[in-house]
Amino acid sequence: MKHLLPLVLVCLGLVGCATNGNQSAGSQTITNDVTAHRAELMAPAKFGSTRFFREFGEKATQSSQEAFEQNANAEAIEEYIYFLAGRNGFLDQARNGFLGSDWKTIGYNVLQDRYSSDKQQIEWEFLHVERRDGYVHSYFAVHISGHINYLNVVWSENSETIVEMHKVLYKYGELEALVSIDQLLESEQYSQIERSYFRHTMQAINRSDFQQFKIRFKELPDDLKSHPLLIDNLVQIAATDTSGILWNQLIRELAREHEPHSQYYKHYLISEQDEKALEALDTLPEFIQRHAGVLIERAAIYYDLDQMDKATLMANQAIINDPYLVMPYVVKLMVALKSDDSEGALLTLQVLKLRFEIEYDKAGLQELEGADRFLKTSFAEQYFG
């Protein structure tokens, strides 16, 4: 059986696999423009507006690091850190810095590192914005060489600058995690030795040193072993460390014991806990669940479970919701072929050709399950002539 899973999983950025991501039909200009309107669009976008974030996405697509540096401010980052600490009831202790170091510098550097782009093809797609407690949360689907990372870029409403990055699949934002670690390490809830083991466990995770991790981890009290901070770090390191078989085994064990959460999504899939994987996707914000990336994840799970009606519903919905992304059509084609929906397959092939300039030859199509049957139909004749 040909599996759809390896092809589609990329969309949540959890395993590596190549597709062309956020390719869109770029030639069409759709505005109800008039001269005055054009002039308005030439003016700098107002902070917080849709145009502002769309333009930020375009800049970040060019260079996320530059986009960050043009829009970041160390003082605002420090202020945000104090906001987080205050929310946790930890403000007084937090003023001593992160383990004694200056928050302003650490905070800025951590974010700068996270926003630094490698040489991969990246495209930032703006999705949604929300305002909470004086901060603006802008959500993006970042298409990175076929992955999709869902990011929340947090802005200070006062300074109109970036103060945080949060990968939405995980529980903690980058600085939120730092503040929480600092709070835990200064907490008297745990003994000095327990806190020390926790610190070394986290360091081992960050260094991808599984042997050291194992030694420290087993000494931790039970509640620290399953502390959300530690798990958040573990799943992130396992996602990026391709040699992380051992990490993955450990996380799979942890995932069995915990309520479904998007941070475990990949591990549910690997351990064939499909229901939990679907439930994990349910924990994402609603506007992300509607994004084609998540819908085709669901389609992929149903495809592999041979639940083709549900796979069709999800693939269709992905096209309805995001008709200018190529991946939903690719998945739709695969689902249609496997379901013997020859008309659907033909119509999808025609859109791929006309909108995305992707043409299949017979040999290429035969790689897909169900294509043999399609090729014997009159619909295939219409396509191939």
Place this chain on the structure above:
Amino acid sequence: MYLKWMAGLALGQLLLLVSLQPALADTHWRIDKAPDWVEPVSADLTSAPSTEAVDYLMTDSQVNLTLKEPVEYRHFSYRINDSLGVEENSDIEIAFNPDFETVVLHHARILRDGKEIDRLSTDDIRVTDLEPEAANRIYSGYKQIGLWLKGVSAGDVIDYSYSLVGENPVFDGHASYFFDLGWGIEVGKVSVKVIASKQRPLNYRLINSDVKVSEQVQGSKIIYSVMLRNTTAVLEEGDNPNWEIIYPYLQMTDFNSWKEVTDWSVALFKRGKGKVSGELVEYIEQLKKLPKKQAIEKAIGFSQEKVRYLGIEIAENSHLPHSPAEVFENRYGDCKDKSLLLVTMLDALGVDASPVLVSTHQTKTVGDYLPTYGLFNHAIASFVYQDKRYWVDPTLTHQGTTLESFYQPDYGAALLVKKGNDQLTMMPSHSAEQHTVSVIQQYHASDYISPVRWQIQAEYTGREAERMRYRLAKTGQKRLSQEYLNYYAQLNEGIESLGAIEIEDDRLINKIVVKEEYLLPKFWKLDQSSSNSNFHFYSDLTDSYLKLPQQVNRSQHLNLYGPVTITQRSELWLPKHVYFITEDEQEVVENDYIRYTIDLTSENRKLILSHQYVTKQETVPPSASAEHIAILREARKYLEYSSSVNNVTSDPSMDAVKALLGHIHQQQTRLAK
């Protein structure tokens, strides 16, 4: 219980003839001359006919309270001017309570060309049952005497008089009258006379009138009288609040204070309480096993949902409640029956509870009248729990099921039937935030030519949730789906339903959500010449709250439905982000009575148009009505919105995408089912 004070005195009553039976003169009525104490009043027959179908020449009401039984004498005289007048005014109808009243017919004549034609013939009299509120399951036991006049022609004057002798003992000899001093048409002469005992004088108050009330002492009697000539027609403008009295009245009563009215009602409910039955005691014992709050909520639910509404208001039960034991056993009762049952249960649970008299008509203006039982037409219950007073209408159903969530109606000034109470209590008023309808309509477009999926989610809270819950129960989900589809089909050509409506009902928080989904094949209107695709929003929900009243030039109050907050949000979900020329605009149309907000915004790939209507007052006074009408006209300008997306045909894949989307929509519909 219903408004007795209007029933016997108003012209043009609409009557329900349940059965016809031959007249039995010796039981319900007789023919006799007018009493000696009646002072004859005659009509002026010389006035020229008007252009109306009927000219009322004279109405005369005379009441004698000094006799063994009270007697109400009535005399009417009117001229019929045309065939319509003949059609509608040739039958004499007199309503009476056969348990306590006798009708004495004095005369019935046709005056034609200076001659008197006697039409009071025993053979022409019929007694019929009269149950005008049978459709509301209220039975009063009233009857009606009908005298069908023979040979009536245009130009005739009808002249008749009668007396009603006796009264319902439930009033314990108290007097309470509202005499009409004006009508919907002009009246040549209006005369009122009341004879009372000097030992028991009456209080009186004029409403919408400054006529002089004459008081004459004659021996042991006081005679009150009013005489008006050529009264003008009072015209209802429509859309008035219930409490606004536009006709002139003379109110008369022997009650001196609200305490006296309370004393009368306390005695009445005490008499009605009777002995509690074993079954009821057993039920109360079950309630006592629950936590107190839960027991209260269950008792309220029982009185509302387990006892059906049926008003057997015959004889003294017009005002005297049936015993809780009887109501519990029968599982039916009217407002006072249900209220007394609930109060009995709450009392037994150790909750400070009492029945309450209210007026659904006079509401907050009850205190503007003289104290009397005659103002009230409804009974509810009230209790105090954890230092907070609650008001429960046991005749309501489909309410929220917790003390925090159920709708407590605001009937204005209420009389707590509680020993020692000497005043009216204002029921708490509501805010517009408590009663909301919020509709979000999402139009999901995957291109600019294909059918659009239309998802509607309507959320109802507070009173609006209860109204919707009742409507659902009454109509049924399937029929409601059909009704909705039919309604939307009038606005959207070719609309298709994508499934039955879905309901999420949470009675704990008193919120109900209704979800619908349709396909709109003609949402986009492609203009081939310009390559533009046009679309249109219409805020039909808020439209219904912005209707102009029947009469815009007003001298009377205008009632506003509410308090309520109505929100209608239309979201166009686009396949790509589109920069519209105008996509960030807010307009507020506001006065002291309503606030109407129109908010156009855009989000990523969405154009959002929100309309919100919020009431700030319950009524608009006549002095502000012109300004308010102008506000409504201004707000109505924003009900419709049109825009377009340009250059949509430049996409080379347009037709291919349209074909695929058509296929997909069919699949989605089939698979969703």
